[in-house]
Amino acid sequence: MSTQRPGKTDSGLLETTDVPTLLRYGLDRNDPHRTALFGDGAIAAAITLDQKGALPRSLDFLAKVVRSGGTRYAADLDEPPPGRPPPVPSAHG
Template sequence: MPPAPDSDSRSDDEVLAATDVAMLLRYGLTQDALRTALFGDGAVAAAVTLDRLGVLPRSLTFLAEIVRSGGLAYAAGLPEPLPAPEPAERLRDWLTGAAQTATTPEAEIRAARWLDAVAEIIALRRSVRR
């Protein structure tokens, strides 16, 4: 059987960058069935996307602390959740969707842990590239 079109021409990064992180974040914080996907492929996809946009891991770690302190809705409402406009807009979209469904303290703690995981993955990616 011949390979699927473009299966050999797309890198893992390209496939992951096409992942619907917003959907995984929105539902993975509250549904056990999607939690593994959120912290697995979803975290890696977010890391690939944000790394390509130049986001520093410490920015996400700081934002995770804001989520822990003020909640998802508060973090999503920040005028600049990240220093640069393009990644800030992308992350704001993700957080806004998640804030609509993740209304419990447990879900918000998971969101902060997820942001920390994304930061760690970005840091690992950068250390491997050096």
């Protein structure tokens, strides 16, 4: 006999999942952070990226950069991901 857990809504998942913390601790450790990162964390990250309009080819590009140069290198990139126009500077600074 299996017991099913109640489903989560997108908004509920985003409210209860701290993706930056899961990334910070889940990539380097083999503990509950890692399990959560590759479960609810991956889903919450995908929902967030979709809401922000990230294109799949942009994520592919970023994954290649991370694999070749590491996360610190990727975090220091100045350019927007491929397929997105650069942000327009605000007149109010």
